[in-house]
Amino acid sequence: EAGVTQFPSHSVIEKGQTVTLRCDPISGHDNLYWYRRVMGKEIKFLLHFVKESKQDESGMPNNRFLAERTGGTYSTLKVQPAELEDSGVYFCASSQGPTGVETQYFGPGTRLLVL
Amino acid sequence: AQSVTQPDIHITVSEGASLELRCNYSYGATPYLFWYVQSPGQGLQLLLKYFSGDTLVQGIKGFEAEFKRSQSSFNLRKPSVHWSDAAEYFCAVGSYNQGGKLIFGQGTELSVKP
Numbered sequence: 001e002a003g004v005t006q007f008p009s010h011s012v013i014e015k016g017q018t019v020t021l022r023c024d025p026i027s028g029h030d031n032l033y034w035y036r037r038v039m040g041k042e043i044k045f046l047l048h049f050v051k052e053s054k055q056d057e058s059g060m061p062n063n064r065f066l067a068e069r070t071g072g073t074y075s076t077l078k079v080q081p082a083e084l085e086d087s088g089v090y091f092c093a094s095s096q097g098p099t100g101v102e103t104q105y106f107g108p109g110t111r112l113l114v115l
Numbered sequence: 116a117q118s119v120t121q122p123d124i125h126i127t128v129s130e131g132a133s134l135e136l137r138c139n140y141s142y143g144a145t146p147y148l149f150w151y152v153q154s155p156g157q158g159l160q161l162l163l164k165y166f167s168g169d170t171l172v173q174g175i176k177g178f179e180a181e182f183k184r185s186q187s188s189f190n191l192r193k194p195s196v197h198w199s200d201a202a203e204y205f206c207a208v209g210s211y212n213q214g215g216k217l218i219f220g221q222g223t224e225l226s227v228k229p
Contacts, residue, residue, distance in 0.1 A: 004158065031215055042119070043205065043219040056214055091159065095215060104215065106151070106159035 002026070004107035006092050012113045018080040021110045025074070025094030031055075032075050033095075033104060034067060038088040046090075049075060061086075082114045117142050119208050121220035128196050129228045136191040136223050138206030148189040149207040149217065150180055159205065165189065176200070201227045 005024045013019050025032045034046040046065070047057040051072035060067070064083070069075040079086050089111050093104040120139045128134055140146060147166050151159040163174025170182040180191045189206060203224045207217040 033215065033217075035217075035219075042221045043207075043217075045216045045218070048214055048216060056216060059216075093159075102215075103161050103164065104217065105161075108156065108158045 004105050006107040006110050010111045014115050016081045021077045021090050023075045023092030029094035029096050031095040033093040035091040036088050084114050087114045117218050119220035121223050123223050125224045127226040130198050131195050134193045134196045136204050138189045140208045142208050144210040146208045150191050151205045152202045154202045198227045
């Protein structure tokens with residue numbers, strides 16, 4: 001069974017540009033999470049989808065970030081326009097059950113560098 | 116405020132030596148506790164988790180962790196470290212009423228000397 005995949009693995013963009021990150025969860029996993037790790041800091045929660053609905057988006061930094069999960073399958077996270085402080089590693093994770101405390105399976109992350 | 120503290124940013128141990136990675140948490144609800152490991156180029160892999168019951172939990176790769184409520188700690192241990200254990204280790208906390216949202220510590224990077 002394929003794990004969580006993320007694309008691209010790396011992205012280097014200039015300040016003011018737009019970047020879209022994609023996450024493909026494990027097939028059948030209703031729960032999808034986005035996290036971010038800024039260099040030198042802890043991994044921080046961004047948001048949680050249950051199927052196509054946003055269950056919790058309390059961690060989204062500001063309205064430059066837009067997450068979608070059309071059809072309840074893959075998810076995209078768009079940053080527009082990107083700022084220097086958006087640099088970091090963006091992780092996606094998925095889990096199967098409804099309670100939210102089942103094991104979360106993480107992807108390898110997308111390393112974003114904003115210059 | 117809810118938080119997880121991993122006091123050691125970087126630890127170096129000799130191969131074959133024992134290992135203990137510290138984790139302390141501050142959390143209002145009944146915590147669920149996790150240890151993840153990230154090897155270079157890989158995603159985070161779950162080592163073990165504690166929800167309830169026996170406070171000593173066994174995980175993969177020979178790791179174990181002990182939940183101590185009185186000390187708000189969930190330290191990770193391994194009796195004999197292998198070179199392949201070199202990686203970054205993350206402690207995390209969640210709860211049922213948080214819908215799976217995990218709060219992570221800053222991570223501990225483990226180096227293994229031959």
